[in-house]
Amino acid sequence: MMNDVIFSHMGNLANLSRSKTRSITPENMNGEKAGGARAEVGEGSASDSNDVLGKGWKVNPYIHVKSGEIATIAEINESGTIQHIWMTPTGHWKHLILRIYWDDQAYPSVECPLGDFFANGWQDYGQVNSLTVNVNPASGLNCFWPMPFKKCCRMTVENMGDDQLTLFYQITYAVGDVSDDVGYFHAYYNQSRPVLKGDVHTILKGVKGWGQYVGTYITWQVNEDGWWGEGEVKFYMDGDEAYPTICGTGLEDYFLGSYNFDAKFCSATKKGYQAFTGPYAGMPQVIRPDGEYMANQRFGLYRWHVPDPIRFEEDLKVTVQSLGWRKGKNSWGHRYAQRQDHVTSVAYWYQTLPSVKFPELPSKDDLEIVGQETVHFR
Template sequence: MARIVRAPDGDLWRLDGARTRSISAENPTGAPGSGARACDGTGAYAARLLGVGWKVSPSLALTDGETATLADVSGPGVFRHFWLTTERTALRALTLRMYWDDEPQPAIDLPLGDFFCNGWGELALLSSEMVVVAPAGGLNSYWPMPFRHRARITLDNRCGQTVPVYYQATYTEDEVPDAAGYLHTSWSRTTRLGVPAVHTILGTASGPGRYVGTYLAIRPGAPGWWGEGEVKFYLDGDDVHPTICGTGTEDYFGGAWNFDLDGTYRTYSTPYLGLHQVLPPEEIYRPDQRFGMYRWHVRDPICFDSNLRVTVQALGWQDVETYLPLTDAEIATTAWWYQS
């Protein structure tokens, strides 16, 4: 069975001929010696007394209805870091797409904010190994993204206004092992679950592969505790019953006991999991509160041979002794996985 590439551990000592390239508005091709050569751009007026080389083209002005190609490079290589910032209120209305090796369909296709665990209309800071969101809206991804022949990254604007886009995509020109997998995402949103109160995080991914991350944004739609639902992984032909089944939503994201400490939700952000957003933060057990949480399966990957399906139940309490399916819940999720 093929093994899937994951985040490198301690490979900074490598001297194997890899070269670093970086794509930005200041160097749109990433070619050697081609940075900071622009004569015109979004910073041209501010740099008018200084000239070429002085931040003449630091960003793009992305108009409504326009799709910008942020990167289009030849391989083999591996994207190591992707940073972007833009208008914070537009994160759900901008669509990020990534294409590997001339595939006609993008492997990554989702709202920009959800790729960076920001699914609601308010900025959520987080500090983890794979995704960092820094003040005041710096979006960082450290997912390794290998490609063999070509990689293309686009950003589509449907927010109704022109937005600034500052970005930098850094990659190494490097050999990609035959067993390396391509990074994929799946984004899914249900505004009202209905019956049964089960949300599909990942429909069906083909193997061999390795599931590496989950982001969950939820509005429970009912008062009381909302996180009794189990996250389930159906591996390699599982039908009715999964191979991997957790014990509750807050448990899957590394928390416990309703995320409730002394009558208050407590947010946290760690290298591999967190509850990083509670809106509004001063309330508890309200039906229209909104939450954001993440878990990276980097140290504990979910490996599968032929296929994988992932779901989460929306489950609260009808009374102190009876569960309540949350049929009015709103849920949006992003799944990350590598497949061959």
């Protein structure tokens, strides 16, 4: 009975495979068999800490990425699957851009500020304990989305910031055949700062191909008083135009909560926004004004469609409304009011190649979190 429980939660973990595990780090930049810990003292990034122990004792554990530089951190020229990415970077996470290229496609399938990709979009550490993304003290960024590829993979990090950064990383992957029916992992960043009146925030649009949508990460800055999460998350798929096939009942409902994430609706002793983090959904960041320089409430939320992927055959668009309440004459004494909050998002999905080239990312200044431009992880 215990084995049945374990296997039902861990899938095919007990099934043996002829795939070969490899790992890329600054100590083994090509992921070669027996290729680790070969850096020579004097050439590695930590040589000044290794004047006694010598080769094989942590000579090159990190890289430096200069301002304006794009560093290639992985280049794999055979079929396989990325299984785990771990990073801990210094610098401003909005100004570090992660890109991943699959097979022979000239443009990336993943293009996203590093913090947002790992569900930490506020340049302020928030612990995440989910099935696919873990963020742990003090800045351990982990991704467990499986990422198969048939020919090759290239992964880069661009430093848009003004200062040189230090990057520790490890990319673990399996080398082996990939079946024809798997999709390629994609992640797209977008922002509305603010959501304009009469408009909605677009999480994803322009997707063409066959695939399945598997996750959403959102940051939300409240620019007006009152509840901000009444908006519906809508999925337009396979030719939908004016009306979506999937239309949710509210933002907190989509992120698997209810009633404003406010415990006062069901508790005699608790009230206010309750941060939470779980396998498939969470609101790990509730950042409150400090009465000095932090003027707005800020939230970070994720929803992983792991047990319930949203499948499409031809095309997909995803939007969310910026919607709240004002006083009115309905049964609750309120009526809907459109808001103009700041919203950013990352959409995660799998699809066939070729995929559509993403729009250009916002500029460095437009990506910057105003008021936190001097905050750096180090």
